[in-house]
Amino acid sequence: MKTLRTTALAALTVGAMVSTAQAETVTVGMITTLSGGGAGLGVDVRDGFQLALEMAGEHSIRLVVEDDAQRPELAVQIAERMIQSERADILTGIIWSNLAMAVVPSTVAQDIFYISPNAGPSALAGANCHPNYFNAAWQNDMLHEAAGQHANVLGYENTFIMAPNYPAGTDALTGFKRYYEGELAGELFTQVGQTDYAAEIAEIRASGADSVFIFLPGGMGISFMRQYEQSGVDLPIVSAGFSFDQDVLPAMGSAALGVINTSQWSPDLDNAANEAFVSAFQQAYDRLPSLYASQGFDTANLILSALSSADISDSDAFRDALRAADFASVRGDFSFASNHHPVQTVYVREVVEVDGVLTNRIIGTAFEEHRDVHGENCNM
Amino acid sequence: MDSTRKEWLLNALLAGALFAVPLWAWMASEPFIITLATRIAILAIAGVGLNIALGLGGMVSFGHALYLGIGGYVAGIAAYHAFSGTTVLGLSGTNQMLPIWAMAMALSGLIAGIVGALSLRTSGIFFIMITLAFAQMGFFFTLSWPAYGGEDGLPIFVRNQFPGLNTARPWELFIIAYGVLLAVLGLFAMLRAARFGAALMAIRQNPDRAAAIGISPFGVKLVAFILSGMITGLAGAMMADLTRFVSPAMMAWTMSGELIVIIILGGVGRLFGPVAGAAILVGFEVFFGGLTEHWKLWLGLVLLAVVLFARGGLIGLIAGRAQNG
Amino acid sequence: MTLALVLEQLLNGVQFGLMLFLMSAGLTLVFGVMGLINLAHGSLYMIGAFLCAAVAGMTGNFWLGLMAGIAAAAAAGALIEIVVIRRLYTRDHLDQVLATFALILILSEGVRMIFGPFPLYLNVPDVLRGTVRLGIVDYSLYRLALIGFGLAVAVGLWALIAKTRLGIQIRAGESDREMIAALGVNIRALYTIVFALGAALAGLAGALVGAIQSVQVGMGEPVLILAFVVIVIGGIGSIKGAMVGALLVGVIDTMGRFLLPRLFATFMDTSQAMGVGAALASMLIYLLMALVLIFRPKGLFPAHG
DSSP states (O other): OHHHHHHHHHHHHSSOOOOOSOOSOEEEEEEEOOSSTTHHHHHHHHHHHHHHHHHHTOOSEEEEEEEOTTOHHHHHHHHHHHHHTSOOSEEEOOOOHHHHHHHHHHHHHTTOEEEESSOOOHHHHTTTOOTTEEESSOOTHHHHHHHHHHHHHTTOOEEEEEEESSHHHHHHHHHHHHHOOSEEEEEEEEOTTOOOOHHHHHHHHHHTOSEEEEOOTTHHHHHHHHHHHHHTOOOOEEEEGGGGSTTTHHHHGGGGTTOEEEESOOTTOOSHHHHHHHHHHHHHHSSOOOHHHHHHHHHHHHHHHHHHHSOTTSHHHHHHHHHHTOSOOTTSSOEEOTTSOEEEEEEEEEEEEETTEEEEEEEEEEEEEEOOSGGGGOOO | OOHHHHHHHHHHHHHHHHHHHHHHHHHTTOHHHHHHHHHHHHHHHHHHHHHIIIIITOOOOSOTHHHHHHHHHHHHHHHHHHHHTOEETTEEOOOBHHHHHHHHHHHHHHHHHHHHHHHTTSOTHHHHHHHHHHHHHHHHHHHHOGGGTGGGOEEOSSOOBBTTBOTTSHHHHHHHHHHHHHHHHHHHHHHHHSHHHHHHHHHHHOHHHHHHTTOOHHHHHHHHHHHHHHHHHHHHHHHHHHHTEEOGGGGSHHHHHHHHHHHHHHOTTOTTHHHHHHHHHHHHHHHHHHHOTTHHHHHHHHHHHHHHHOTTHHHHHHHOSOTTO | OOHHHHHHHHHHHHHHHHHHHHHHHHHHHHHHHHOOOOTTHHHHHHHHHHHHHHHHHHHSOHHHHHHHHHHHHHHHHHHHHHHTGGGGTTSOHHHHHHHHHHHHHHHHHHHHHHHOSSOBOOOOOGGGOSEEEETTEEEEHHHHHHHHHHHHHHHHHHHHHHHSHHHHHHHHHHHOHHHHHHTTOOHHHHHHHHHHHHHHHHHHHHHHHHTTSOBOTTTHHHHHHHHHHHHHHHOTTOHHHHHHHHHHHHHHHHHHHHHHHHHHHTTSOHHHHHHHHHHHHHHHHHHHHHHHHHHSTTOSSOOOO
16 A cells, blocks of 8 residues: 555656645545456546545645455454544545445544545435535435436336345436336345356346346446347346446447436536536546546645635534535536435436447436435434 | 463463553653553454354354454444444444443344354365355445445444543553453353363264264354354454454455454464463564564564464463363 | 256356266376375366466467476476375385375465466367257267266276276286286386376366366366266276266266255245355265265275275
């Protein structure tokens, strides 16, 4: 991890040497997935976050990055070390909802802020919401709700739905079903990290479905789509953007072309902040940014905006500053609902090929100013 | 200086250092070092448990993570029901460590009894593999049983309580772990010196002769296996409270491997072998983990060197061959 | 539940079982001839997959990659045997378990250092894309090819052991180690060859499976544990046992996951049945292994001696 830490610090020392208002350094601990099948998501969140710090020329933030290898028990240990040894003021970075459920409750209870750049399990948006917990991405259900809504628009009446067996997977299927009006041809939970989907594909083939909804982020989606393509089952797939973004599209190849998916962000989204982000990201890392990179970027800018108007040692003022969300989000309009989860537009995208590179293009809007349903259980 | 005295001196040094370092950390407000020392103590307790089966009895159990996990889940489930005010099988949960430990040991002992009774019918590689199979059953059971988190694991939101101490403070939690470690080390020393220990070692060295002088190998080994599982289960309950989290990973086969590694690095059958081994493992992870991402490569090389060239582990290296090895 | 679905799941089980056979054959040979437990066998599977993905990625040719994967696994196996494993033949099982556990740590981190933390992707060769119609079932051509590969290797291995000079030496080594020394066979070389052969089979399995899954560090470990289950059920040291064990494990595991949730759903709430059925299905093969060991402590086909 030393190497990562030095790169992060080196990146921060580059840039304009402007004297800043804060003399005090703020330590941000980033626990994210940098190895294994889910590494693509963590790397993009990290890179997006670092890019935002660089572009702001910010050097009052000390960023400590560690790999959780997608293992909850490891994430718990790292969080403990970051709080006790690195004396982090803010934690962020966790990709997976089961890791977030293991880390976030005990972190926020110790008066540390946690800003989620990705995972948004329903429990943390509802009954277990907390003043020190903010989600800068989405509540898990949101994009799936949009997928369910759009399945109606497409006229699907008998959909087969499938997700891994962990909190985000349950949230995905619940979210889809909340808006979907047709019948279910089948409903399956798979193992997290599963690599062989032969049995599931056989079930889909035999189910008589007219369409398939999947939520399989990271390497799971790649394995599934490659095997699905080989299976000869050619039912249309509708999905949330997680399983069809820039981190996995190159590896999926032609199997992903034409898949309809929903997202709060897209590389072709037309606003100044996004244009600057996409071109800076491509210049810095020589690849197109993903949804996850955009969320890492927004998370860093949210933190920076709060730090510029409040001191972190004054938790109440800092919390109010976060809640104001006074920054230019790359997704356009962005604000927090009362449960500290986003209120935002969800778009419908299609996977297309542009100059030999697979990417997404916006083809419509599923929801405007959409907020999650769990907020009403949150008393804060 | 003869090797027995050297070993005692080394033991005293290890016991002293394991107390002095966190004491310093407490005074210097370095809570993370105390947490590390607590982890060493708890891993050492688990190691002492395995050392009874493996070191004294020569039973190479490749599935002791099962008992670690059982202990962990007892603590997690008890705390879960105490927190939510619900009951399980008619029992209400508890957030008191002492009854949790008792339950963890009872349940681990029961399962170890069943696993031992079936596994001890085999020997050699088959024993290694059947203990592994039982641990894998536990692993997959916890992984796919949804009631207590399954794959996601089970967080313990508030650490369980110990009478007279505040377990939320790292130093006081360490004192508890250190006390338990000394107690199980005392038990191990007593066991080894008693007739039971002598019988166990006699069976390991020559089962036929032991049977000829009237020792039942099966019975003695089974009792040792059960005791071994109970102590490892106790360590599991404490481990869950330290990390405030239980997950199926506690039962993974790599965890069973790590427990064996702890014993080998320290010295098989040695009283303080597990303490030395746990300290090496945790120290390695923290020190080399800070220097390089690839610390596991170096751990592998060290382990390989120990197995090939220094079979007595750290204690054997310093104090010479064991008297009763 | 249609007949076509049941047949397709059965084929999936057989395909899974045959890939397990490729892994188990090497493991059981090494134990039968040298008396060695090799936990690092899964790392050789990983090496085969990585080299295949890397070479296929560079050349665009799957078959070149496959050759490279097999060769790399065999070479790595021979090297490991000469440097480390050779010293372990006379040691007890505990030392073997530990030393090969250490090798897993070394090889996994080594591969991570060379190839990075990201999974690699390997494409199915063009000629094996798509599906074929088998009676009433549409089945993936590539998976069907995997079944063919598995069967071909099984026949080849049988011929090697039954018909060749090397096979005679291997069989002699299994039954009486001193005798082959007396016959003037170079035991050291024989052991290295047997180990490399086992490694090559593991590498082949890794490369073949890598094309439909992701190639990543740690991919060998779940397969390794299953391969151990297979050889313990079949009888350690027996190739025939490995074949029977592998098919049993492959089919029982796949059909268990498929049928148990449905079975429970007949008398339980559906979502609860999914959970209980899945939990039980994932324990099924370990249960089978424990049962076999309790009633036949040396496996279904105990190797001689």
